[in-house]
Amino acid sequence: MRLMVLVSVVAVGWSGVCLGDASLELKIGYLWAKPVKIRVSLLDVPADNDGLAGAQLAIDDNTTTGQFLNQSFAVVDRELGADGDPAAAVKALADQGVGVIVASLDADRLLAVADAAKARGQFVLNAAATDERLREQDCRGNVIHVAPSRTMLADALAQYLAWKKWGKWLLVVGSHDKDRLFADALRLSATRFGAKIVAEREFKDTGGARRTDSGLVDVQRQMPSLTQGAPEHDVVVAADESEVFAGYLPYRTSEPRPVAGSAGLVPVTWNAAFDQWGAIQLQNRFGAKFHRAMSALDMQAWTAVRMVGEASVRAGTADTAALLAYVKGPDFSVAAFKGQKLTLRDWNLQLRQPILLFDGRNTVSVSPQEGYLHQYSTLDTLGTDRPSTKCKLN
Amino acid sequence: MDGLRSLGLACLMLLALGAGAGSALAYTAYVSNEKGNSISVVDTDAMKVIATIPTGQRPRGIETSKDGKLVYVAAGDDDTIQIIDAATLKVVGKLPSGEDPEQFAIDPAGGFLYVSNENDAKLTIIDLATRERVGQVAVGIEPEGVAVSPDSRIVVCTSETTSMAHFIDVEKRKVVGNLLLGARPRSAAFKADGSELWVTSEVGGGLSIVDPVARKAKQVVKFTIPGLRAEAIQPVGINLTRDGKFGFVHLGPANRVAVVDGTSHEVLKYLLVGQRVWHGAFTPDEKYLLVANGLSNDISVIDVAAQKVIKSIQVGEMPWGIAIAPAPGGEH
Missing domain, CATH: 3.40.50.2300 (Response regulator)
Incomplete structure (x- = not known):
């Protein structure tokens, strides 16, 4: 009617x-x-x-x-x-x-x-x-x-890593404000979904060019040293919204580990x-x-x-x-x-x-992951939920 | 021992055949396997797959000719509708369906086939006698479901992103009416007496009961299943009994078929079927309804009178649509 x-x-x-x-x-x-x-x-x-x-x-x-x-x-x-x-x-x-x-x-x-x-x-x-x-x-x-929001993206990734039982993260963070904000969201998600950040590293952006001729040689040495000596971890999670370094992490980490966050497995809307x-x-x-x-x-x-x-x-x-x-x-x-x-x-x-998890070629999974329940909508398992909000609409 | 056992099996098989002989006609179900690029051919007496026909890429919409001698299947990724001879199970021709055909319908008179072209917002009209395209009608974005009125004069086409049912006058070959419906209208079906048009809204989650003359929705049926979140209830295919007394609505990832009272439109029952149920078809005697379960690679057999699922039959990869006709060769 x-x-x-x-x-x-x-x-x-x-x-x-x-x-x-x-x-x-x-x-x-x-x-x-x-x-x-x-x-x-x-x-x-x-x-x-x-x-x-x-x-x-x-x-x-x-x-x-x-x-x-x-x-x-x-x-x-x-x-x-x-x-x-x-x-x-x-x-x-x-x-x-x-x-x-x-x-x-x-x-x-x-x-x-x-x-x-x-x-x-x-x-x-x-x-x-x-x-x-x-x-x-x-x-x-x-x-x-x-x-x-960043927490929706981070939660989408964290749920999938939890489903994979990749519970130990090495967090690598860029030096710009928005990199730090994404890292904040990832830390919160780790807590919410039971992951442990075993160590954190910072990649300082010293202002050099992203890409240079024969820069690959340099990068190949740089990324292992950025990630070496960390406690045992399942996955390297990068917070690099400024796109300074994360794209260089896959296949170059010190330990043979998958990369997620700002490179590797990336939470996106499309x-x-x-x-x-x-x-x-x-x-x-x-x-x-x-x-x-x-x-x-x-x-x-x-x-x-x-x-x-x-x-x-x-x-x-x-x-x-x-x-x-x-x-x-x-x-x-x-x-x-x-x-x-x-x-x-x-x-x-x-x-x-829902948030897509993209590996650069294909959609690996779509979060929320099965099993994360919610009394109102499973989509509310992603991001800040009503009881925690600081928003007062006017 | 072995000899005895096979003798026993042979007796059982004879018994089974004997039971089958009770029905005058044998029926064959053709199940399109979206991922398998094939059609599983099911004998509905033996309730098992008796043959598999290789098809073009991504077969989905499937219908038989009125005499049951031909099977039409939309091979979406090959931009064609293939024609299969039901007697030889061989592809014998194709229809100029236009781009990316998915759902289509044949008019009750059997002369024309109407197919939606999702990619270019059109409905293509094909003359089945000449196998030629005789017209195209512009509709809304992502046209999907197609239904022809029992008098063959009106074709209804739903468009998913536009969220409308478009009423097309067959003679004029133009849109004569549009009705806004719940999000992503997916399938449409007329009652055999033409008194009602039913349209499912996949994302909206409802079933619109439409007065096809006034072209107005008179009711939206909602589905609620305890323990299942609303987003998982995505109505897709519809099968209405010829007498209009019952409608079976396939609820996609809810893994259920809803039985809807044809008169009061109340939901009477939810039947648990396989995973991601898409579309179905009745046997011509309406004793059974077969539905395709896209994610569990099987079809569920529903006893229509008892409103019970009695069997599931393994078919090919990702079954999508079903068409049923008397078996070629006819009676037992």
Whole structure:
């Protein structure tokens, strides 16, 4: 019965907005900063339209659905330069009629965007920043987190290592802030899932180039010494979000041990080889349109834009406040090729989602692992759960 | 001793054959094995695999011609529907299905085959007499389930990412209606009298009961199984009895088939089957329903009247779909 009511609402809501005025389309902003292009492996260098391509594909997908309901969607893309003013960017988007902003930005700039957006009645979908604080002490009532948090990623990995009974970790941490934040998440996960960190090592980034001609010779000597002399361990876990060294660990550790974390077995939301649960369809659509592999950031942006499309179709509205209310409400869910519907944690607006464990070629496993139970959703075994949250939504 | 034992076995086999002779017709079930790239041929009297037919890559959707003489199987990764002669079990031809065929349906009159092309958001129409493509209709993203109305005039196609059922007028070859449904609508089935259309939503987790004339959902049936989390309940295939009194809905990773009352739409029972149940088919006498269990590499045999699982039969790797027809050669 509810569905029937919903469908009639859709018809009424959108016919009211759209009929007779084709220019009234739902515009979704995509606000992004250029990613760092320096990577350990050339294969990991992001494309110029990394993320944006995902958002554009989702607009196509929304539009195909919308055409049957007289809805239309468009993306308004705006790059935020290194010194760009987030508030000015938000204003510029607002001037173009954008009420919903998908952001691929770091934590500080995301918060600046969120606060500027709040003043204008806009809301933000965080497609990139994994920082815990955005979901905890710095959470916002108008920010929805599509990107997983670092603890969700770390827990996904820790559950699998526990399933493998690889309980003794050698933790190697980079020297940048975000490396340390990922290491914090990994330590917490080790505690939660019964792993023991037998030793920690730091890799100091002294500012040299990632890749140099004949640099391999140097790296081959460097990685064994970084990992040698540690107590007995099952796995080397690396925290290197800055991509300075972890990519060089596999096959070069002092002891013959698998590598996980920032290299080796990596927790991600997507990879170009993923084909389960109909994902091959999305990979094919993406490849046909952009002629390159679909990245995790593309997928996160795709999911964010699809969430807006889904809300507008289901709630039958293009109104920003009504869209936000629907996304935050109990009826919202989105299908994103993860084998189950994805919903929002109502206490901090984080999207619940399975996490893929990728070895660079294939998906090794998908967490949560079997056997980790939860009274509400097994997806809540990944990341900070309701009883531990510091978030107060406003 | 050995001689005696084999004599005893021979007697048992004779007895079994004798029991089988009770039914006038023998039936053959064809099970597509998605990973095995094969069809397991099952004798539904002996309840065992009697042959295996190699197919193209990733066979999923499977149907027989109305006379049971041909088997059609969608080989998705080969972008074709293969035609198999039921008498010789050999591939004898193919249909221009368009890209990546998965589910398809043949109209009750037996003249046309309708197949969804997941990759390019289209429904392809094939004339079975000439084996030629006669039309394509643009639908939503990732079209999946296909059902033809009993009067052969309307084809319903579900699109998974668009979350709609599209109603296509066969004569005009165009979409004449769209209905928004629960997330990832997967399969559609008409009641034989055309009074209702049932559509499963794999991610939404429900079964929509649709009035196909008004093109409105009149009810959404939800499935709850104690001890099973909601996300594991993913309705996929549907089999409705000809009299419309019972529907069997296959719940994927919930490893259960739900028995739904055709009139009240209440869930009457959950039958435990193998792992990740996809699709099924009735024997033509509707005595048995066979369902394919994708992860346990077997099919479960359901006694329809008793609403009980009575047997499982090992088939090929990752069975997906089933079609059943009178055995070629006919009566015992």
